[in-house]
Amino acid sequence: MQEITRISLEGVCNTRDLGGFVAKSGKKIKEKRLIRSGQLINLTESDKKKLVEEYHLATIIDFRTNAERNDKPDPSLSGVKMINHPILEEKTLGITRDTQSQKNVIVTLVQEMQKMSDFSSEKYMEDMYASLISNPYSRSQYKNFLEILLQQEKGASLWHCSAGKDRVGVATMLLLSALDIPRETIIADYLKINEFGAEEVEEIIDRVLGNNRNEELERQVRPLFCVEESYIQSVFKQMEQEAGSVDAFLEKEMGLDDKKRACLEELYLY
Numbered sequence: 001m002q003e004i005t006r007i008s009l010e011g012v013c014n015t016r017d018l019g020g021f022v023a024k025s026g027k028k029i030k031e032k033r034l035i036r037s038g039q040l041i042n043l044t045e046s047d048k049k050k051l052v053e054e055y056h057l058a059t060i061i062d063f064r065t066n067a068e069r070n071d072k073p074d075p076s077l078s079g080v081k082m083i084n085h086p087i088l089e090e091k092t093l094g095i096t097r098d099t100q101s102q103k104n105v106i107v108t109l110v111q112e113m114q115k116m117s118d119f120s121s122e123k124y125m126e127d128m129y130a131s132l133i134s135n136p137y138s139r140s141q142y143k144n145f146l147e148i149l150l151q152q153e154k155g156a157s158l159w160h161c162s163a164g165k166d167r168v169g170v171a172t173m174l175l176l177s178a179l180d181i182p183r184e185t186i187i188a189d190y191l192k193i194n195e196f197g198a199e200e201v202e203e204i205i206d207r208v209l210g211n212n213r214n215e216e217l218e219r220q221v222r223p224l225f226c227v228e229e230s231y232i233q234s235v236f237k238q239m240e241q242e243a244g245s246v247d248a249f250l251e252k253e254m255g256l257d258d259k260k261r262a263c264l265e266e267l268y269l270y
Helices: 045-054 066-071 102-114 121-134 136-150 167-178 183-191 198-212 215-225 229-243 246-252 258-268
Strands: 034-037 057-062 081-084 156-160
Touching: 034 167, 057 136, 121 136, 121 167, 121 215, 121 229, 136 156, 136 167, 136 258, 156 167, 167 183, 167 229, 167 246, 183 229, 198 215, 229 246
Parallel strands: 034 156, 057 081, 057 156
Antiparallel strands: none
């Protein structure tokens, strides 16, 4: 399997070039064309130069809500097109929102659900992932994301949310599935956030728990900020339950017929 590495940036820990991933046909994803990432607010001048000059970055697709963008706006990069493309509706609340109120939202959520004897934060996340692909608004936005990539003939496209974990994880899974990348590779790429974002996760957990920190609460909170294979598998399962197979879902719900999938392959595989 292709080694999965991050783009070495000073201010962002989870930016990755998908180039080199091998499709079932034996073709590979072209380098410096498809980049997944977390939020970009901490990009240094050196980072910007690397993305623009070395990776030929042409388009940034921001999956965050307006509130998230206003809280931590993307820096401008010379010659790069910025597309605001929220995956969640503005009214949607949850752990993906990276604002000051996040701490109270999460602690309250977990404390309330701990009162339920059968509460599982892992199950909560699995359900949230399934909803990302079943919610009509989010589904439509993922479909439009793939349409944007179908129009990107030159340069690299970078898509990001806050952590580059949930919304980006599902988007990347859809794209890699459309390019016929094996599921084990898709899952391996998804799980890399636990390695690349480990330090950031610890900082978030410290900030969220504060003086409330105890072993049981931490055990429930940690799965909200890390990833598990079961999260992304819940998306595959949702797609298969709805359409019979991932390929059928991509065609029926993402609008990727044979012609469009061939176009994606022409653009991004060699």
